Amino acid sequence: KAGVTQTPRYLIKTRGQQVTLSCSPISGHRSVSWYQQTPGQGLQFLFEYFSETQRNKGNFPGRFSGRQFSNSRSEMNVSTLELGDSALYLCASRTGPANTGELFFGEGSRLTVL
């Protein structure tokens, strides 16, 4: 069974640009969460989607947005990039909100903002 797949693995952008990251969950998983990992702030929750609906959101500005498609794949978008957005963005999937408590993570997308 394929794991959580994130693309691209690495990308470099400049300030003011926007970026879109993609996440394909494990087959059969309908919930996708996104986390930002930085040396300064650690791991922080961005948002969670289930059945194409956002069901939880962390404390990030509106520049951070996401969506989920009918096949459960998810994308997150960051607009008007700032230097501080440089981070590893991790996607995690689980079967659904039944809350087995087990999330499976992808390898992340490393974003560098210059």
Add this chain to the structure above:
Amino acid sequence: AQTVTQSQPEMSVQEAETVTLSCTYDTSESNYYLFWYKQPPSRQMILVIRQEAYKQQNATENRFSVNFQKAAKSFSLKISDSQLGDTAMYFCAFMSSNFGNEKLTFGTGTRLTIIP
């Protein structure tokens, strides 16, 4: 809001020895989940062990076990017979069981190095 504290930024231990990583948390909830995740240099976060707060019995997964003290809000991870492949960042994490709030709150991590 929940908080998770890992007070040991770095630890090192000889191969085959036992090591214990500390974690404390703060919450007003009575039912929740606690986790230990491992993040090797490859970056992928891997679940090591999970504990459900309503279960008094400590979770065990092969060489990994936890000491869960609910009243003290403590959740330490013990790695027995440590192996070189255990070298990684270890994160303690909390998840509420409240519907709609099942996000992970992570500690700052402990960098564990297993010395050959």
